[in-house]
Amino acid sequence: MTAFIFPGQGSQKVGMGTELAEASVHAHEVFEEVNEALKQDLFALMKEGPESELTMTANAQPAIMANSMATVRVLEKEFGLALSDQADCVAGHSLGEYSALCAAGAFSLTDTAKLLRLRGIAMQDAVPIGVGAMAALLGADIEKASALADAAAEGQVCEVANDNDPTQVVISGHAEAIDRAIEMAKDHGIKRGIKLPVSAPFHCSLMQPAALRMKNALEATSPAAFTVPIFANVTAGRVTDPAEEKSLLVDQITGRVRWRESVLAMREGGLERFVELGGKVLGPMVGRIATDATTVSLVTMEDLENFAKENG
Known part of the structure; x- marks a missing residue:
């Protein structure tokens, strides 16, 4: 059984997504759609930097999601591998939980980009710089x-x-x-x-003002049904109900990311293989948590081609 997992903040780097966009029109379309949603050329920032601007929370969050979703889109469109056929569940680290929900059909790409832009701004605004x-x-x-x-x-x-x-x-x-x-x-x-x-103290009680803003945003853009279960950060538990997940996304702003417990829970639930989409950060963590698990990272076109050969 396979879990598709999605990286969080800190996995951004200048040049991300460039190779994939050059190799696949479908990847390029994802970046165009996110640009359109945010009314900003975020992909140019991802390609060329500067790193200081890409690292800003309001940019890094949608950029990391876009990179993950481009990987998902290439798997589906170029290789005919749908997430719902390949994965038994999804999970993501912090903002990666939004990428996971987008990949599982709970949010559209446009809505996910807008939610993450707002989440980034709200988290930045919650605490003055330096505090x-x-x-x-x-x-x-x-x-x-x-x-x-x-x-x-x-x-x-x-x-x-x-x-x-x-x-x-x-x-x-x-x-x-x-x-x-x-x-x-x-x-x-x-x-x-x-x-x-x-630039801010994420996932602690100082983030309460950001949690309130996300609560309002998620009331306006609620998650729809998802194609596979998700393991939520704040409970490390399996979730299938969109209403429950909506409230967990609000709790996640101030709550602990229980990644170690999530991986153990997935492993106990029979998940043997963890496929990271758009990063190489979570795979090594999974290896340290569940030493008997198999981990795969899909970042480049070559990674995706090899995965498709083995799973097509």
Whole structure:
């Protein structure tokens, strides 16, 4: 059994999608459609940069989704491999949950691009620049990371944002609390803490204003039925009901990305193979979580051709 998985923020890089767009008119159409939806030449930014602009949350989120969806579109149109035939479920890391829903038919490409643009802006606006921060804790499991976050908070917000895999947990909150956590990391048996180059403290309670904006946006653009179940970030559970998923997408803004638990839940549900679309970030994480799972990353036309040969 196969899960199709979709990467999140941090997987963007200048040049993304270029090779695919040159090789396939169907990929190019995806980027054109996203440009049209956002009234911006986002694909030019993806191709040429500058990196500082591509990394901005409001650009990075729709760009990563567009890259993933171009990969899905090429699989379907060039190779005749529909997601609903190839995948038994989908999942995505943070914004990747929107890519997963788009791929499974819950949102149109245009609506997904607009939702992610709004999500990026709302998350950026929720906390003034410099007030919040995030750090990756290397060599930390969830227990050590939670204990460190509690110790470093000192009345401020310091919370576990992403439980990525058994060796990496990300914390988020007030900048001073994150700095304290980095200083205290070794005392908590954690190899080290590294501040992340992000412009806002995602997936913590400081994001509440963004959650309210997304709640309103998702009332106006609710997910439709999806072709395969999705494993939701905030519960690490299997979801088939669009109404339930809509409320989980709101909770996801302030809630923890339970990626490690999601992979374990998928593995326990009989999923043996994890296919990452448009990135090479989640595959290595899956390998560290479920060492007996098979992982495949589909980024280039060659990747897609090889996958089609084996699965056509």
